[in-house]
Amino acid sequence: MTIDQLMNWIPFGADWPALAFFAAVLVCALTVFLFIAVYALMAIYGEVKISSFMQDKVGPMGQGVGFHAGKWGLLQPVADAVKLILKEDIIPTLADKKLFIMAPFVVFIGAFISFAALPFNQHTVVSDLNIGIFYILAVGSLSVIGIILAGWGSNNKWSLYGGMRSAAQIVSYEIPAALSIITVIMLTGTLSMQGIIEFQKGTIWVILPNWIIFNNPFSFIAFFIFFISGVAECNRTPFDIPEAESELVAGAFTEYSGMRYAFFFLSEYAEMFVISAVATTAFLGGWNSPISGFFDGPGWGLFWFMGKSLFLVFVMLWFRWTFPRLRVDQLMSICWKVFLPFALVNIFGVAIWSLIIG
Amino acid sequence: MADLAFWMIVLLTIGGAAVVVLNKNLVYSAIALLFTFFGMAGLYVFLWADFLAGVQVMIYVGGILVLIIFGVMLTNRITSVNISHSSVQRGIGAVVVLGILSILVIMIYNTPWLQVEAVEPVQTVGKIGYLLMMDYLLPFEVASLLLLAALMGAAMLSRKSN
Numbered sequence: 001m002t003i004d005q006l007m008n009w010i011p012f013g014a015d016w017p018a019l020a021f022f023a024a025v026l027v028c029a030l031t032v033f034l035f036i037a038v039y040a041l042m043a044i045y046g047e048v049k050i051s052s053f054m055q056d057k058v059g060p061m062g063q064g065v066g067f068h069a070g071k072w073g074l075l076q077p078v079a080d081a082v083k084l085i086l087k088e089d090i091i092p093t094l095a096d097k098k099l100f101i102m103a104p105f106v107v108f109i110g111a112f113i114s115f116a117a118l119p120f121n122q123h124t125v126v127s128d129l130n131i132g133i134f135y136i137l138a139v140g141s142l143s144v145i146g147i148i149l150a151g152w153g154s155n156n157k158w159s160l161y162g163g164m165r166s167a168a169q170i171v172s173y174e175i176p177a178a179l180s181i182i183t184v185i186m187l188t189g190t191l192s193m194q195g196i197i198e199f200q201k202g203t204i205w206v207i208l209p210n211w212i213i214f215n216n217p218f219s220f221i222a223f224f225i226f227f228i229s230g231v232a233e234c235n236r237t238p239f240d241i242p243e244a245e246s247e248l249v250a251g252a253f254t255e256y257s258g259m260r261y262a263f264f265f266l267s268e269y270a271e272m273f274v275i276s277a278v279a280t281t282a283f284l285g286g287w288n289s290p291i292s293g294f295f296d297g298p299g300w301g302l303f304w305f306m307g308k309s310l311f312l313v314f315v316m317l318w319f320r321w322t323f324p325r326l327r328v329d330q331l332m333s334i335c336w337k338v339f340l341p342f343a344l345v346n347i348f349g350v351a352i353w354s355l356i357i358g
Numbered sequence: 359m360a361d362l363a364f365w366m367i368v369l370l371t372i373g374g375a376a377v378v379v380l381n382k383n384l385v386y387s388a389i390a391l392l393f394t395f396f397g398m399a400g401l402y403v404f405l406w407a408d409f410l411a412g413v414q415v416m417i418y419v420g421g422i423l424v425l426i427i428f429g430v431m432l433t434n435r436i437t438s439v440n441i442s443h444s445s446v447q448r449g450i451g452a453v454v455v456l457g458i459l460s461i462l463v464i465m466i467y468n469t470p471w472l473q474v475e476a477v478e479p480v481q482t483v484g485k486i487g488y489l490l491m492m493d494y495l496l497p498f499e500v501a502s503l504l505l506l507a508a509l510m511g512a513a514m515l516s517r518k519s520n
Contacts, residue, residue, distance in 0.1 A: 018362075096385075099385070102389075106392075129408070130408055130409075130481055131412050131483060134409070134412045137416065138416035138419075138420065139415060140420075141415065141416060141419050141420025141421075142419060142420075144420065144424055145392055145419065145423065145424065145427070148424070148428075152385060152427075152431060160431070164431065167424055167427075167428065171421075171424055174420065191409075
């Protein structure tokens with residue numbers, strides 16, 4: 001459901017269109033915020049549990065009569081949230097207060113406004129922008145500024161190094177990610193998220209769904225370039241030198257505590273979801289069912305979209321607990337010497353492929 | 359509502375620009391540019407130029423602003439970036455500013471502005487792409503060549519020469 005439809009539902013919409021618009025925007029924003037909060041708590045629980053299973057531990061567990069963290073530790077996210085809210089808010093004396101306070105909001109807004117263009121199913125999208133996918137790539141750059149602000153504002157050498165590393169990394173990896181998206185745009189001929197998903201309906205080669213990842217060999221490679229660059233843009237392991245604990249304590253977030261830190265945490269998980277959702281939309285058919293014609297419809301659309309996106313989020317967690325961290329030089333050489341040439345070849349290849357076969 | 363949003367965006371743009379010029383702290387000036395760039399993107403949206411707004415955010419916020427902040431932070435005395443731009447020769451400056459301002463105001467009021475009805479939003483992306491690839495292909499390619507040359511030049515300069 002878009003903002004326009006929401007406005008039609010509001011009873012006083014005809015009399016005060018401005019007020020109705022404001023109300024509709026507020027409803028959408030609150031829904032997205034609640035979604036991010038609940039999803040992030042669940043994802044953090046998932047991360048703790050999955051990492052524990054991968055390391056042959058059990059993770060948070062309820063113990064006996066007291067149920068310290070509920071059954072299977074299910075109440076652990078609640079405890080985490082309460083802890084983060086109650087923690088003392090510390091601002092270092094020598095920190096640049098204005099920038100220090102501003103940074104978490106800038107990072108969070110960067111992740112938050114990306115959700116405006118995510119199509120959760122056939123009808124649920126805050127606004128099906130004409131330039132949807134481009135919009136998401138563009139506003140993603142806001143978080144870079146926020147992280148630099150955090151690094152600078154903290155007035156701490158680890159923070160500063162972390163912020164600089166993070167910015168260098170995100171700016172570099174934006175390029176292969178955007179170039180991979182260009183292959184998708186060349187095939188679909190539209191920047192609208194719903195338009196890209198509409199293109200991927202039906203089947204290809206009898207049984208395979210007509211998703212862009214299966215469209216041709218070049219887009220198959222493009223998906224992996226985009227997804228790995230996306231992991232790097234989220235500063236997740238194996239690309240987490242910006243907050244490498246063993247060198248930089250916690251990078252740009254060293255001085256943050258309590259709710260301010262929680263906002264960085266929320267935005268990291270929100271960004272993971274955005275990257276996964278864009279990968280799903282652009283390459284994995286969005287809300288399209290894997291078996292064409294079966295399990296279609298708005299409810300199933302939501303199921304498929306969330307299922308695919310959350311699976312990709314799970315893959316990111318899987319990466320984190322499987323791969324060791326890359327060095328700075330390895331990180332940059334992968335981006336500029338491997339991903340960038342491959343992404344450029346992909347664009348050329350997709351162009352030739354569409355001319356000859358498509 | 360549209361009016362209110364428009365004036366808020368104008369305030370954001372001009373306020374940001376004013377902070378850029380008037381603030382003595384270089385980092386604050388760079389950060390204030392963020393608001394100005396976003397305000398510019400908002401103004402593009404009001405002109406139905408949605409793609410241009412996206413480009414504005416992507417290139418100016420994601421590219422140029424990050425570059426500027428990097429430049430500021432990589433300067434030598436990183437802890438005391440207080441490069442103040444003090445005002446000198448205020449009298450002559452005021453005269454020049456007033457002169458330019460009056461010329462601009464007179465021009466704005468004397469120009470026969472082309473008034474058009476509010477148009478339906480049309481898709482601009484396709485048209486821009488068509489023009490770039492058909493009518494303006496040569497300038498487009500020449501610009502890309504120039505950028506490539508600049509990129510290689512920057513790489514050459516930043517190399518430690520042996």
